[in-house]
Amino acid sequence: xxxxxxxxQIHQPIRLKRYRFFDIGQDHYYYDDFxxxxxxxxxxxxxxxxxxxxxxxxxxSSNGKFKCSFSISGIALEQFEQYAPxxxxxxxxxxxxxxxxxxxxxxxxxxxxxxDAKEFVQQVKMHADKIEALFGKRPTALxxxxxxxxxxxxxxxxxxxxxxxxxxxxxxxxxxxxxNFVYTHSNIPKLKLLVRNYKLSDDLAFRFSKMNWxxxxxxxxxxxEWMANTPENENIINLGFGYEVFGITQSAYTGIFEFLKAxxxxxxEHQIGFVLPSEFSKKSESAGPLSVPYPISWVxxxxxxTPWTGNDLQQEALNKLxxxxxxxxxxxxxxxxxDWLILQTTDHFRYMSHKDAYGTHYESAYDAFMNYMxxxxxxxxxxxxxxxxxxxxxxxxxLLKTINSQELQIETLENEVKKLKAKKVKAADSK
Amino acid sequence: xxxxxxxxxxxxxxxxxxxxxxxGLTKGxxxxxxxxxxxVIPKPHGDEDQSFLKIIGACNVPVVWKENTWDYVNQRIGNxxxxxxxxxxxxxxxxxxxxxxxxxxxxxxxxxxxPDNLIEEISNYEAIASVLAHQxxxxxxxxHDWLTFPAGAFAKQISGKPLVIHVHATDFDRSRxxxxxxxxxxxxxxxxxxxxIMTVSDLTRxxxxxxxxxxxxxxxxxxxxxxxxxxxxxxxxxxxxDKVVTFLGRITMQKGPEYFVEAAYRVLQKTKGVRFVMAxxxxxxxxxxxLVAKRDIADRFHFxxxxxxxxxxxxxxxxxxxxxPSVSEPFGIxxxxxxxxxxxxxxxxxxxxxxxxxxxxxxxxxxxxAMADAIYSIVKNPAMHKCLQQxxxxxxxxxxxxxxxxxxxxxxxxxx
Numbered sequence: 001x002x003x004x005x006x007x008x009q010i011h012q013p014i015r016l017k018r019y020r021f022f023d024i025g026q027d028h029y030y031y032d033d034f035x036x037x038x039x040x041x042x043x044x045x046x047x048x049x050x051x052x053x054x055x056x057x058x059x060x061s062s063n064g065k066f067k068c069s070f071s072i073s074g075i076a077l078e079q080f081e082q083y084a085p086x087x088x089x090x091x092x093x094x095x096x097x098x099x100x101x102x103x104x105x106x107x108x109x110x111x112x113x114x115x116d117a118k119e120f121v122q123q124v125k126m127h128a129d130k131i132e133a134l135f136g137k138r139p140t141a142l143x144x145x146x147x148x149x150x151x152x153x154x155x156x157x158x159x160x161x162x163x164x165x166x167x168x169x170x171x172x173x174x175x176x177x178x179x180n181f182v183y184t185h186s187n188i189p190k191l192k193l194l195v196r197n198y199k200l201s202d203d204l205a206f207r208f209s210k211m212n213w214x215x216x217x218x219x220x221x222x223x224x225e226w227m228a229n230t231p232e233n234e235n236i237i238n239l240g241f242g243y244e245v246f247g248i249t250q251s252a253y254t255g256i257f258e259f260l261k262a263x264x265x266x267x268x269e270h271q272i273g274f275v276l277p278s279e280f281s282k283k284s285e286s287a288g289p290l291s292v293p294y295p296i297s298w299v300x301x302x303x304x305x306t307p308w309t310g311n312d313l314q315q316e317a318l319n320k321l322x323x324x325x326x327x328x329x330x331x332x333x334x335x336x337x338x339d340w341l342i343l344q345t346t347d348h349f350r351y352m353s354h355k356d357a358y359g360t361h362y363e364s365a366y367d368a369f370m371n372y373m374x375x376x377x378x379x380x381x382x383x384x385x386x387x388x389x390x391x392x393x394x395x396x397x398x399l400l401k402t403i404n405s406q407e408l409q410i411e412t413l414e415n416e417v418k419k420l421k422a423k424k425v426k427a428a429d430s431k
Numbered sequence: 432x433x434x435x436x437x438x439x440x441x442x443x444x445x446x447x448x449x450x451x452x453x454x455g456l457t458k459g460x461x462x463x464x465x466x467x468x469x470x471v472i473p474k475p476h477g478d479e480d481q482s483f484l485k486i487i488g489a490c491n492v493p494v495v496w497k498e499n500t501w502d503y504v505n506q507r508i509g510n511x512x513x514x515x516x517x518x519x520x521x522x523x524x525x526x527x528x529x530x531x532x533x534x535x536x537x538x539x540x541x542x543x544x545x546p547d548n549l550i551e552e553i554s555n556y557e558a559i560a561s562v563l564a565h566q567x568x569x570x571x572x573x574x575h576d577w578l579t580f581p582a583g584a585f586a587k588q589i590s591g592k593p594l595v596i597h598v599h600a601t602d603f604d605r606s607r608x609x610x611x612x613x614x615x616x617x618x619x620x621x622x623x624x625x626x627x628i629m630t631v632s633d634l635t636r637x638x639x640x641x642x643x644x645x646x647x648x649x650x651x652x653x654x655x656x657x658x659x660x661x662x663x664x665x666x667x668x669x670x671x672x673d674k675v676v677t678f679l680g681r682i683t684m685q686k687g688p689e690y691f692v693e694a695a696y697r698v699l700q701k702t703k704g705v706r707f708v709m710a711x712x713x714x715x716x717x718x719x720x721x722l723v724a725k726r727d728i729a730d731r732f733h734f735x736x737x738x739x740x741x742x743x744x745x746x747x748x749x750x751x752x753x754x755x756p757s758v759s760e761p762f763g764i765x766x767x768x769x770x771x772x773x774x775x776x777x778x779x780x781x782x783x784x785x786x787x788x789x790x791x792x793x794x795x796x797x798x799x800x801a802m803a804d805a806i807y808s809i810v811k812n813p814a815m816h817k818c819l820q821q822x823x824x825x826x827x828x829x830x831x832x833x834x835x836x837x838x839x840x841x842x843x844x845x846x847x
Contacts (some may be wrong), residue, residue, distance in 0.1 A: 366818075
C-alpha cells in the first residue's frame with residue numbers, strides 16, 4: 001500500500017529594523033516590530049488559519065484517515081504567541097485529533113547544525129521543550145532548518161535520540177534511487193531518512209496555478225493518479241513545503257483549498273493512505289543507507305548551502321556570529337540570549353545573497369549585510385562587556401567554575417554549620 | 432552607413448564627461464564594419480585618435496568664400512586638414528554668412544570650450560552645419576548634447592536626412608531646477624526637430640518626456656559604457672593606516688558635495704581611522720572648505736584641486752571608497768572608472784549609472800545617514816570591500832561600448 005506523508009514548514013524571521021552604525025553602543029533593540037507583526041498577520045489571515053480550518057475539515061470528513069505533520073520554528077511560535085495567539089489554539093485543536101505530528105527543529109531556524117554543533121543540540125532541545133509544552137507530545141522526528149542534512153548532522157541527531165529525519169531529494173545523493181522509500185543514515189541504521197519527493201512537492205507548491213504548465217489545470221484526481229502510477233513497491237511519497245503555499249503562493253482563488261479537500265477521497269479510491277513521519281518510519285523497513293558527505297538543503301537546483309553561505313559577505317557574517325557562540329552560552333543575561341537566537345535565523349543570511357535573496361525586504365545584498373553587521377557589532381560589544389575577549393575561553397571556563405562552585409561550597413559549608421549548631425543545641429538540651 | 436556626428440569635445444582635450452562618452456560610443460560603433468563616422472568638433476588640436484573615424488574641425492571649415500592659394504592654406508591649417516579638403520568644402524558655401532566674423536580663410540574661430548559667448552558659438556556652429564550638409568554625403572545626422580542641436584537640426588533641414596539626438600544631460604540636471612530659458616529653448620527645439628532621441632539613462636529619458644513634452648515612443652535609453660582600461664593593474668594601492676574615502680568631480684551644486692562633507696562628519700564621530708578627499712574644483716569649493724572647517728573635521732578632510740589624466744585613476748586606485756552623491760546625474764561615468772581599478776563605489780540613486788550597476792552601494796543623495804553607514808561598513812568590513820571590489824570589477828568589465836553601439840545602430844535603422 002502506498003502512503004502520502006505531508007509535512008509543512010512554518011517559519012518567519014523577526015525582521016531587523018534599520019540600524020545605523022552610530023546606533024552601535026547606543027541602541028540595543030534591533031527589531032522592526034511593525035514589519036514583523038504586519039507580515040505575521042498577513043500570513044495568518046491569508047494562509048495559516050484558512051489552511052488549518054481546511055485540514056481540520058479534511059480530518060473530520062475522512063474519518064481520521066488524513067494525517068499531516070508540521071514543523072514550526074520556535075521563532076514563529078513566539079511571534080504567534082505575541083501577535084496571533086489564535087493560531088496556537090488552532091494548532092492545539094489539530095493536535096487533539098491525534099492526526100497531526102509536530103516535528104522538532106532548531107529553535108531559531110538557524111544554520112547551527114553546520115556551524116556550531118553545541119548550539120544545534122541546545123536549540124533542538126529548546127524547541128522540543130516548547131513543542132511539548134504547547135502540544136503535549138515530545139517530537140521524535142526532526143526537520144532541520146531548510147532541510148539541511150549531512151552524515152555529520154545525522155550523527156548528532158541520532159545521538160539526541162531522534163529516530164527520523166527529513167531530507168530533500170538531491171540528485172547527486174540519490175542518483176538513480178527513488179525518493180519514495182525509507183532510507184537510513186550511512187552508518188547508523190537506527191536513524192531513518194525520509195526523502196522529500198522534489199518534483200511532486202514543487203508541482204503543488206509552485207506549478208499548481210501556472211497556466212503555461214503542461215499539466216495545468218491540476219486536479220486532485222490527476223495528482224493522486226500520478227502517485228498511484230509509481231512502481232508497485234514504492235511505499236511512501238513525502239510532500240513537504242512551506243505552509244504559506246496554501247493561500248499565499250497559491251492564493252485561495254486558484255482553488256488550492258478545494259484541491260486539498262478533494263485529496264483524501266481520491267486517495268482512498270486508489271487505496272493510498274496518509275501517514276505521519278515518525279510512525280511510518282518506525283514500522284517500515286529501510287531500502288538501504290544513504291551517504292551524504294557534504295550538507296544538502298532544499299533550496300535551488302544544486303541543493304547545497306550556497307543561498308546562505310555562497311558569497312564573502314555571508315561567510316563573514318556567519319563566521320563573526322558563530323565565533324562568539326561559546327561565550328554567549330556562558331551568559332545568563334536573558335535579553336542577550338534572546339537576541340542571540342533571533343540573529344541566527346537563516347533568513348538574515350539569505351538576504352545577503354546576490355542571486356537568491358528570497359523574501360528580502362532590503363534593496364540589495366550589501367544593504368542587508370550592512371544592517372546585519374551593525375546589529376552584530378552592537379551585539380558583540382554586549383557579549384564582550386559580559387565576558388571580555390581578552391580572556392581566553394578556557395581560562396574563562398575555569399574562572400566560572402570557581403565562581404559557581406564557590407556558591408555550592410558555601411552552601412554545603414553553611415549546611416554543615418547548621419547541622420553542627422543543631423547538634424550543639426541538642427547536646428545542650430540533653431544535658 | 433555614413434553618419435555625420437556633431438559633438439563638442441573629443442579626447443584627449445576634454446572638460447567633462449561628454450568627450451569621454453563621445454569617444455567611447457564612436458569607437459564602439461566603429462566596430463560595425465559598414466559604419467563610417469565623420470565627427471565634427473569646434474576645435475581639434477590635431478592629436479585626436481582618428482584611427483576609427485574622421486574628425487572635422489569646425490574652425491577649419493570655410494563659411495565665407497575667400498580666395499587663397501593651395502600653399503597658403505597648407506601652411507595655415509595643413510597640420511589638421513588637407514588643403515584639398517578645404518577647397519572641396521568651400522564649394523558647399525550656399526548662404527551668405529558675412530555677418531559672422533571670419534578669419535583670412537573664411538573660417539570661424541571657435542574656442543571649443545564653454546565660453547561666455549557660448550550661445551553665439553552655438554549659432555555659428557549652425558553655419559558650419561549648413562556647409563557640411565550641402566557638400567557631404569551621409570545617411571544620418573547624430574547630434575551630441577544641446578550645444579550641437581541647432582547644427583543638427585539645420586543639417587536635417589538642408590539635407591532631408593533623419594536626425595537623431597543624444598541627450599547626455601539636460602538643463603534640469605545642471606541647474607537643480609533653476610532652468611535657463613534660453614538653454615531650455617535650444618534643447619526643446621532640438622528635441623522637437625529630432626526623429627529620435629537617445630538618452631543616457633531612464634532618469635534622463637523621464638525628464639525628456641515630462642519636462643520637454645516629447646512622445647515617449649521616440650525616446651530611447653542607451654546607457655553609457657566604459658572604455659576598458661588596458662593598464663588597470665598598473666594602478667596600485669599604497670598600504671596606509673588610514674582608509675581613504677574619495678569624492679571626485681566638479682565641486683558644483685549638481686554633484687552634491689555638501690552631502691559628502693556631512694556624511695564624513697558622521698563617520699568621523701564614530702571612528703578616527705578614515706580620511707576624506709575631495710578632488711576636483713568648482714564654484715562650491717570655497718563653501719565646502721568653510722563647511723569642513725565649521726564641522727571641525729579639517730584635520731581629516733583634504734582637498735586636492737583639479738586632477739586630470741592618469742592622476743584621476745591614480746587617485747581612484749588609492750582610495751578605499753569612491754563616493755558620488757550627485758543630486759542629479761544623467762549618467763556618471765566615474766563610478767565605473769573607480770570600479771575598474773577595484774575601488775568600491777557609493778552612488779546616489781539619482782544617478783543614471785545606478786540603473787545598470789548591481790555591485791555598488793546606492794543611496795538617496797540626501798540620505799546622509801545611509802551614506803555614512805555605507806562608508807563605515809566598507810572601511811570596517813574587509814569582506815564587504817572585497818566583495819564589492821571583485822564583483823564590481825567583473826561587472827564593469829562587462830559593460831561595453833560595443834553593445835551600446837549596436838543599440839544606436841538599431842535606432843539608426845529604425846528612422847531610415
